[in-house]
Amino acid sequence: MTRVFRILGLWKRRRIVGLVAPLSVGVVVLLATCAKPPRMPVVDGAVIEIRRSDGDLRPGEAGYASTLQLYWFGTACHLIRLGDLSVLTDPFVTNDLKLFGMESDPGRVAATLGRIPPPDGVLVNHSHHDHILDAYAAMALSSWREREVPLYGGRSGLNVLAGFDGGSVDPRWHTAAHGERFRIAGGKAGSYAEITPFQTRHSPHLKCGYTFADGLVEKPRTSPPRKLTDFQSGEVFNYLIEMHGPGGARCNVFYLGAPFDLGVSPESLPPVGTRIDVAIILAPSADNIPGYPEKHLARLRARQLVLSHFNTFVREDPDEQLAIAGRDVVKMPKLSRDLQAAFARNPTEYPEFEKLHIPAITRIEGDGRVRNVIRIR
Numbered sequence: 001m002t003r004v005f006r007i008l009g010l011w012k013r014r015r016i017v018g019l020v021a022p023l024s025v026g027v028v029v030l031l032a033t034c035a036k037p038p039r040m041p042v043v044d045g046a047v048i049e050i051r052r053s054d055g056d057l058r059p060g061e062a063g064y065a066s067t068l069q070l071y072w073f074g075t076a077c078h079l080i081r082l083g084d085l086s087v088l089t090d091p092f093v094t095n096d097l098k099l100f101g102m103e104s105d106p107g108r109v110a111a112t113l114g115r116i117p118p119p120d121g122v123l124v125n126h127s128h129h130d131h132i133l134d135a136y137a138a139m140a141l142s143s144w145r146e147r148e149v150p151l152y153g154g155r156s157g158l159n160v161l162a163g164f165d166g167g168s169v170d171p172r173w174h175t176a177a178h179g180e181r182f183r184i185a186g187g188k189a190g191s192y193a194e195i196t197p198f199q200t201r202h203s204p205h206l207k208c209g210y211t212f213a214d215g216l217v218e219k220p221r222t223s224p225p226r227k228l229t230d231f232q233s234g235e236v237f238n239y240l241i242e243m244h245g246p247g248g249a250r251c252n253v254f255y256l257g258a259p260f261d262l263g264v265s266p267e268s269l270p271p272v273g274t275r276i277d278v279a280i281i282l283a284p285s286a287d288n289i290p291g292y293p294e295k296h297l298a299r300l301r302a303r304q305l306v307l308s309h310f311n312t313f314v315r316e317d318p319d320e321q322l323a324i325a326g327r328d329v330v331k332m333p334k335l336s337r338d339l340q341a342a343f344a345r346n347p348t349e350y351p352e353f354e355k356l357h358i359p360a361i362t363r364i365e366g367d368g369r370v371r372n373v374i375r376i377r
């Protein structure tokens with residue numbers, strides 16, 4: 001080494017110091033200008049409150065009939081309950097990602113969807129595997145068959161599901177159409193949900209606007225879908241779910257499973273002025289959607305917001321589910337700040353805002369009690 005320094009003429013100590021010192025200053029200045037400094041977790045005008053999550057409210061318990069209960073089974077699979085009336089979104093509990101050999105896990109379906117009362121209806125946002133893989137298995141549960149649970153989604157999704165049954169389309173599966181409102185009857189007299197689908201486009205996976213497997217499935221499949229590309233996105237719908245509970249309780253939930261640039265797709269959200277109590281909103285891809293979340297929230301003006309689809313389903317540990325191969329794909333700190341900014345900096349545009357919920361995944365214990373439930377009154 002000394003020889004190298006001699007050749008370079010740096011063998012005297014002070015010459016090395018003389019060279020290294022300005023270099024280090026340069027590196028520090030360069031890093032300071034390139035690196036993004038961490039930002040405060042809370043924007044001016046907002047506050048984050050953390051508290052222990054709730055368990056489920058059961059029939060007969062105070063507030064059961066009038067409290068909206070939200071279970072989150074991970075990804076976009078939410079159970080929305082108002083008393084005995086319930087709607088399930090995007091059945092996916094297998095929590096897996098494979099290019100080939102994708103299969104619904106009957107044990108997981110039984111341990112989650114098999115342990116809740118059959119919902120009054122199932123809504124599918126689009127037909128990628130992480131929204132539909134467990135739909136057939138759930139619909140095949142004997143209690144769901146007896147209850148004749150209906151499922152609604154795009155034609156492509158129904159065609160994908162047909163593959164699980166040799167090509168036949170079950171009469172309980174229905175196609176949704178933009179703006180065509182339909183009614184799901186509750187188990188108890190007088191309870192029902194009115195659903196309005198809003199057609200949209202799949203939120204881009206990449207910043208350049210690209211979406212993987214973004215095609216249609218034109219005909220019923222005759223073999224089970226196994227490859228990731230067998231699950232094309234198909235037609236994509238957000239849903240307005242107007243819940244009318246048995247005791248006259250009301251709650252309007254908007255399931256924003258696929259936000260898109262409102263400049264391109266202005267009809268993907270309900271008309272301005274629609275009352276929305278709770279909006280379930282997409283977390284990943286937020287950076288790839290122009291105007292999201294600010295413009296969408298200013299339009300929806302929901303009282304309460306619930307973040308969705310932010311676990312990456314390649315890990316099992318509930319505290320380790322944000323990254324893929326160590327990469328922070330969801331960027332929750334940034335999204336959290338963007339959401340706070342949307343309501344804190346626009347109090348006149350969005351005065352209805354009350355709360356933002358970031359849920360943990362719902363667990364059903366051995367005794368049947370449910371934990372990690374969001375309760376909204």
Ligand SMILES: [Zn+2]
Nearest residue numbers: 126128202233
């Ligand atoms: Zn998707």
